[in-house]
Amino acid sequence: xxxxxxxxxxxxxxDAELILSTAAELRELADRPIKKLPALRGRTVVNLFxxxxxxxxxxxxxxxxxxxxxxxxxxxxxxxxxxxxxxxxTALTLEAMGADAxxxxxxxxxxxxxxxxxxxxxxxxxxxxxxxxxHPTQALLDAFTMSRHLGQGQARSLDGRRIVIVGDVxxxxxxxxxxxxxxxxxxxxxxxxxxxxxxxxVGTWPVEVSYDLDAALPKADAVMMLRVQRERMHGGFFPxxxxxxxxxxxxxxxxxxxxxxxxxxxxxxxxxxMEITADVADSDRSVIVEQVTNGVAVRMAVLYLLLGGSTPAxxxxx
Amino acid sequence: MSEYxxxxxxxxxxxxxxxxxxxxxxxxxADAPADAEVIDASGLIALPGLVDLHxxxxxxxxxxxxxxxxxxxxxxxxxxxxxxxMANTEPVADTAGVVEQVWRLxxxxxxxxxxxxxxxxxxxxxxxxxxxxxxxxxxxxVRVFSxxxxxxxxxxxxxxxxxxxxxxxxxxxxxxxxxxxxxxAQMNEGExxxxxxxxxxxxxxxxAIIARDVLLAQHVGSRLHVCHVxxxxxxxxxxxxxxxxxxxxxxxxPHHLLLTDELAATYDPIYKVNPPLRxxxxxxxxxxxxxxxxxxxxxxxxAPHPHEDKDCEWAAAAFGMLGLETALSIVQQTMVxxxxxxxxxxxxxxxxxxxxxxxxxxxxxxxxxxGEPANVVLYDPGARRTIEPSESASLSRNTPYRGMELPGRVxxxxxxxxxxxxxxxxx
Amino acid sequence: xxxxxxxxxxxxxxxDIQRALTRISHEILERNKGADDLVxxxxxxxxxxxxxxxxxxxxxxxGYDVPVxxxxxxxxxxxxxxxxxxxxxPTEIPPEGIDDRxxxxxxxxxxxxRTIRAALDALNDIGRPKAVRLAVLVDRGHRELPIRADFVGxxxxxxxxxxxxxxxxxxxxxxxxxxxxxxxxxxx
Numbered sequence: 048x049x050x051x052x053x054x055x056x057x058x059x060x061x062d063a064e065l066i067l068s069t070a071a072e073l074r075e076l077a078d079r080p081i082k083k084l085p086a087l088r089g090r091t092v093v094n095l096f097x098x099x100x101x102x103x104x105x106x107x108x109x110x111x112x113x114x115x116x117x118x119x120x121x122x123x124x125x126x127x128x129x130x131x132x133x134x135x136x137t138a139l140t141l142e143a144m145g146a147d148a149x150x151x152x153x154x155x156x157x158x159x160x161x162x163x164x165x166x167x168x169x170x171x172x173x174x175x176x177x178x179x180x181x182h183p184t185q186a187l188l189d190a191f192t193m194s195r196h197l198g199q200g201q202a203r204s205l206d207g208r209r210i211v212i213v214g215d216v217x218x219x220x221x222x223x224x225x226x227x228x229x230x231x232x233x234x235x236x237x238x239x240x241x242x243x244x245x246x247x248x249v250g251t252w253p254v255e256v257s258y259d260l261d262a263a264l265p266k267a268d269a270v271m272m273l274r275v276q277r278e279r280m281h282g283g284f285f286p287x288x289x290x291x292x293x294x295x296x297x298x299x300x301x302x303x304x305x306x307x308x309x310x311x312x313x314x315x316x317x318x319x320x321m322e323i324t325a326d327v328a329d330s331d332r333s334v335i336v337e338q339v340t341n342g343v344a345v346r347m348a349v350l351y352l353l354l355g356g357s358t359p360a361x362x363x364x365x
Numbered sequence: 366m367s368e369y370x371x372x373x374x375x376x377x378x379x380x381x382x383x384x385x386x387x388x389x390x391x392x393x394x395a396d397a398p399a400d401a402e403v404i405d406a407s408g409l410i411a412l413p414g415l416v417d418l419h420x421x422x423x424x425x426x427x428x429x430x431x432x433x434x435x436x437x438x439x440x441x442x443x444x445x446x447x448x449x450x451m452a453n454t455e456p457v458a459d460t461a462g463v464v465e466q467v468w469r470l471x472x473x474x475x476x477x478x479x480x481x482x483x484x485x486x487x488x489x490x491x492x493x494x495x496x497x498x499x500x501x502x503x504x505x506x507v508r509v510f511s512x513x514x515x516x517x518x519x520x521x522x523x524x525x526x527x528x529x530x531x532x533x534x535x536x537x538x539x540x541x542x543x544x545x546x547x548x549x550a551q552m553n554e555g556e557x558x559x560x561x562x563x564x565x566x567x568x569x570x571x572x573a574i575i576a577r578d579v580l581l582a583q584h585v586g587s588r589l590h591v592c593h594v595x596x597x598x599x600x601x602x603x604x605x606x607x608x609x610x611x612x613x614x615x616x617x618x619p620h621h622l623l624l625t626d627e628l629a630a631t632y633d634p635i636y637k638v639n640p641p642l643r644x645x646x647x648x649x650x651x652x653x654x655x656x657x658x659x660x661x662x663x664x665x666x667x668a669p670h671p672h673e674d675k676d677c678e679w680a681a682a683a684f685g686m687l688g689l690e691t692a693l694s695i696v697q698q699t700m701v702x703x704x705x706x707x708x709x710x711x712x713x714x715x716x717x718x719x720x721x722x723x724x725x726x727x728x729x730x731x732x733x734x735x736g737e738p739a740n741v742v743l744y745d746p747g748a749r750r751t752i753e754p755s756e757s758a759s760l761s762r763n764t765p766y767r768g769m770e771l772p773g774r775v776x777x778x779x780x781x782x783x784x785x786x787x788x789x790x791x792x
Numbered sequence: 793x794x795x796x797x798x799x800x801x802x803x804x805x806x807x808d809i810q811r812a813l814t815r816i817s818h819e820i821l822e823r824n825k826g827a828d829d830l831v832x833x834x835x836x837x838x839x840x841x842x843x844x845x846x847x848x849x850x851x852x853x854x855g856y857d858v859p860v861x862x863x864x865x866x867x868x869x870x871x872x873x874x875x876x877x878x879x880x881x882p883t884e885i886p887p888e889g890i891d892d893r894x895x896x897x898x899x900x901x902x903x904x905x906r907t908i909r910a911a912l913d914a915l916n917d918i919g920r921p922k923a924v925r926l927a928v929l930v931d932r933g934h935r936e937l938p939i940r941a942d943f944v945g946x947x948x949x950x951x952x953x954x955x956x957x958x959x960x961x962x963x964x965x966x967x968x969x970x971x972x973x974x975x976x977x978x979x980x
Contacts, residue, residue, distance in 0.1 A: 086867035156562035157632030180562030248556030356877030
């Protein structure tokens with residue numbers, strides 16, 4: 048039985064397309080007067096957040112509530128590494144509460160995997176972002192947003208579409224999940240970053256890698272800008288914010304080299320002026336606000352497909 | 366004291382013969398008294414008592430993980446008659462007082478001889494030399510110095526330590542890990558670390574220090590020991606240094622001879638160790654280096670941790686795994702059974718050589734022959750056993766071999782003629 | 793025990809279906825006194841093409857395009873938890889909405905009534921119709937809830953070991969209603 052969503056790699060193409068088509072139906076709910084469905088009545092979804100992330104938590108919370116689930120928000124403050132709240136003890140508490148699904152956000156890569164496989168809990172585990180590993184629901188909502196703009200009709204296909212992901216790939220869970228999922232969905236992914244911000248072994252990923260943003264932009268159907276934290280500068284990953292922006296930032300001039308249909312995305316939160324200028328973020332090409340709306344629909348689809356029936360309909364874990 | 370007449374035992378796997386253990390030494394079996402306890406050792410081999418140059422006994426300070434008593438019990442069950450206890454205790458073994466305490470605890474426990482390792486720098490902080498001479502002159506007679514767990518990364522300090530220990534024939538055992546290249550490092554850096562989002566521990570961080578240290582040792586004419594070599598590049602560097610005549614020795618750990626970094630994909634910190642599990646190519650290079658003598662010895666890096674330090678997310682977990690009770694089986698599986706080493710080679714790498722490096726070969730690491738100290742292991746290479754953590758004599762349970770079937774079983778261990786293990790159980 | 797052989801017989805052919813739908817269309821118009829305020833909502837999957845065909849007939853008679861949509865009831869089903877999670881089917885509410893209109897739900901087979909119960913709940917979350925009617929191509933009986941159809945193409949008394957299958961040219965090969973006899977009871 049498939050129970051968890053831990054990595055975008057867990058999803059087959061059929062799984063991913065089912066989630067996206069389900070999300071497409073649920074997206075319509077946002078336009079109705081009563082934004083609620085009874086599918087998860089009596090189910091309990093716990094948002095277990097070891098890291099602050101208001102936007103992801105709210106998105107999952109809205110998704111669960113619109114499906115009539117009971118939602119418990121559990122903010123385990125402080126990092127896992129400070130020996131305060133242990134993941135295990137928290138998990139045992141949740142188990143005692145009868146959680147049907149745990150959405151876990153954690154600073155340690157693999158924490159959701161550990162939660163799902165340690166025998167601490169019986170519930171479904173949804174990875175809400177773990178360390179520098181993955182953020183599969185973000186990738187799903189990005190793919191969903193792309194398919195609404197670029198997909199051919201109902202097919203939801205991204206076959207052959209060129210997606211350029213720019214920025215701090217090394218520390219980005221969004222980039223990892225997107226690279227895996229977009230490849231599964233047939234898109235051609237190009238990662239653009241300074242060599243210092245690419246992980247060792249990226250050559251084995253199912254993607255193209257480039258150091259040259261200007262060369263990659265004209266062919267792109269979608270451009271996703273990743274957040275670059277200024278602190279990385281102190282790690283010596285790049286010399287100055289100014290040099291980073293000049294080489295890898297998306298500004299109006301670069302935007303002008305895009306094809307007419309090309310969309311600009313950002314998983315948020317944005318660092319305006321660093322990886323993206325305000326005029327680009329606020330332009331017609333920007334689908335950043337829409338990404339938020341789509342996030343709720345996609346997370347509803349994931350929760351419904353994992354919890355709605357007697358057994359989950361998607362996911363790769365036994 | 367009992368006298369043991371061991372019948373039909375294959376010394377170093379050779380032709381079966383008899384051994385008499387009497388008065389702490391190996392004696393002529395023709396002199397066996399009628400009331401000697403007879404052990405039928407048909408099918409068993411005899412090896413010299415094993416010597417571990419790299420054990421963490423955790424006492425003082427972390428008696429919740431291991432004590433000298435429980436750690437030496439585990440050692441005896443693994444066939445060891447001597448262990449070198451690493452200095453990263455709380456307080457750190459950086460004074461004569463602490464090393465004498467550990468030494469005394471070992472004598473009281475009586476399961477094997479405990480030789481404390483002294484810290485190179487005060488508090489393992491890598492800033493100033495500990496009182497190495499005082500530790501050398503203490504009752505513990507320290508000859509091996511190491512900041513293990515941390516690297517003596519300062520080149521000048523390392524040079525001084527290498528020079529200083531020459532006065533008492535000591536050796537610096539380096540934990541080779543360039544600290545700036547391994548900030549927050551979690552696992553071997555490679556394709557997998559990138560995929561799993563775990564910070565990488567690159568091979569170059571080990572190799573850069575080894576390269577520097579062999580050049581330093583050559584420059585100042587000192588002897589150097591390299592702890593837990595884990596990469597093929599390190600093996601190459603040590604091979605090169607030995608070719609140049611540098612007085613360097615090196616150890617490999619059983620887990621690095623068998624396990625690979627693929628296990629990190631489970632995110633189960635039972636596989637988290639420092640240096641990390643490496644690639645299959647590194648494992649092969651270590652096996653080859655151990656076979657050709659580039660790597661001198663096997664050392665366990667037995668590192669007990671309480672359950673809660675492993676029953677958590679990977680990044681929060683402690684580094685290290687148990688090793689004493691499984692070391693000989695792993696060496697059999699990875700080296701003997703595939704034909705890379707014979708039992709004489711095992712004796713060299715797990716007894717003679719570590720005793721020489723630790724400067725304890727007046728008592729340990731001696732041949733199994735008449736007139737030598739009766740430190741002997743009887744081992745059944747034909748047995749097979751499934752590893753069950755709860756059966757360990759260690760206080761801790763963090764073995765990465767849980768559920769694995771391994772070859773061989775220690776049947777008996779004798780420390781100066783006294784059985785510490787008989788019939789595979791503590792005597 | 794070997795299962796009895798499955799048998800299959802056609803109870804309505806393409807012509808029967810055409811005539812039934814035409815009659816239903818006229819009955820709807822009569823009952824509603826015209827096409828004003830009507831909204832037809834088909835229940836996926838086969839209720840949707842049936843609703844469209846009825847709308848075509850009404851347009852032919854009245855010269856007025858009745859709004860047609862679809863109403864997926866998957867999430868409102870009372871047996872949702874008894875099977876693996878199912879893919880959703882389209883819900884398309886016509887832009888005119890359903891408030892203060894007469895909604896005619898259209899489905900292929902009326903059996904236990906549970907699907908219609910779910911549809912009424914689903915409608916409740918979408919708006920407040922003036923009235924809700926039910927049109928079905930086949931009523932095979934065995935109701936488990938106090939629900940009846942307002943417009944029926946054919947009443948078809950069946951046994952619980954029989955399965956009623958509707959195929960429509962829009963989605964299947966051809967128009968037909970068949971009854972299959974199976975070895976065991978068919979879940980309602």
